[in-house]
Amino acid sequence: MTNNNPIGVFDSGIGGTSIWTAIHQLLPNEKTIYLADTKNAPYGQKTKQEIVDLSKKNVDFLLDMGCKLIVIACNTATTNAIKELREQYTVPFIGIEPAIKPAATNSKTQTIGILATQGTLNSELFNKATEMYQDTKIIEQVGHGLVPLIENGDLNSPEMAQLLESYLRPMIEANIDYLVLGCSHYPYLIPQIKKILPEHIQIIDSGEAVAKQTQNVLREKIGFNNGPIDDPIFYTNGNPKVLSDILENKYKIEEKIF
Ligand code: DGL
Numbered sequence: 001m002t003n004n005n006p007i008g009v010f011d012s013g014i015g016g017t018s019i020w021t022a023i024h025q026l027l028p029n030e031k032t033i034y035l036a037d038t039k040n041a042p043y044g045q046k047t048k049q050e051i052v053d054l055s056k057k058n059v060d061f062l063l064d065m066g067c068k069l070i071v072i073a074c075n076t077a078t079t080n081a082i083k084e085l086r087e088q089y090t091v092p093f094i095g096i097e098p099a100i101k102p103a104a105t106n107s108k109t110q111t112i113g114i115l116a117t118q119g120t121l122n123s124e125l126f127n128k129a130t131e132m133y134q135d136t137k138i139i140e141q142v143g144h145g146l147v148p149l150i151e152n153g154d155l156n157s158p159e160m161a162q163l164l165e166s167y168l169r170p171m172i173e174a175n176i177d178y179l180v181l182g183c184s185h186y187p188y189l190i191p192q193i194k195k196i197l198p199e200h201i202q203i204i205d206s207g208e209a210v211a212k213q214t215q216n217v218l219r220e221k222i223g224f225n226n227g228p229i230d231d232p233i234f235y236t237n238g239n240p241k242v243l244s245d246i247l248e249n250k251y252k253i254e255e256k257i258f
Contacts (some may be wrong), residue, residue: 001068001091003223006031006230007214008067010058013150013238014246015185019096022207023071023214024232030218031230033065035258038238042147043076044183046115048188051119052170055081059089060239061235061258068222071214072096073184075116075206079123083138084202092221096212097129098182099204107178111137111171113171116182118142141167150185153242160192168196181205188246 007027020034024104027186035058038223041135044052054075062070071094072078072085078095085093098120103112119138120126130138149160171179179201181187187205197203236243240253241251247253 003029003068003070003218004227005066005068006033007069007218008062008073009031009067009071009073010035010037010062010077011184012043012054012073012076012200013038013147013149013185014190014243015147017243017246017247018187018205018208019071019073019184019210020232022211025210026215027218027224028036029229030225033062033067033230034232035061035232036234036236036238036243038151038243040237041151042117043074044119044142044147048080048119048123050118051077052084053106054072055085056088057258059085059091060137061088067091068215069094069217071210073210075182075184076119079120079125080123092217094210094217096184096206096210097207098126098180100129100133100138100180101208103178103204104136104138107136107152107249109137109175109177110135111142111176112138112175112178112180113168113176114180114182115141115143115167115186117147118150120182127171137174137177139171141171143167143186147183147185148190150188151242151246155188155192160189160193164189164192165196168193169196172196172201173199177201179203
């Protein structure tokens, strides 16, 4: 594996492109390969073992493509499988976890909200992370139904607006001043979320932090690409149009069975 090999990024579907975009903006000279496992989305309702097995399948695919580093652009896969992946593979992994720390540290009302999948909120990793913030009230909400709607391209449907209203209204009433988006699909809902939240509530996601961490790991352990730059490659086992649309139709999408 050399520094000129690509970075691999995977998610249960199209949501991890929010993380891929942050990485691509910070590291435009890196080659990247993105894998959307849409056929198996959502991961959020699956058992830990199913999430571990699906994650391994994705990692095997990316390693076959010669990836030098793998970014797990999925909170559910990170919080349920990163330990098992690190035990089995030697390639460095970067995971994504809900950004509880900046929200809890900066909250003035000492009340924050988190919207994430059931798999993430139930995970040991997430629950250990929240233990550190005993003084902060953390309102956890599972985003039931949001990922399937996003994977269908239904971001602006009345059903989406209703679900978001029902998840966010109790948080507003509880006086949160930070909302943590604990699923890489949810940054695509920020315009819809902003219609519901009062302006003083800040929305936090983890895209930039993951991109910076990717940069650090390349600098310290692997090295940056100093060869030619190829176009990013996107693979999906779902509907290529939805993935293309979320990327504003800027890139070619490869359909693949994996
Ligand atoms: N995008 C994923 C996450 O960050 C998972 C969504 C799902 O497949 O349930 O949690």
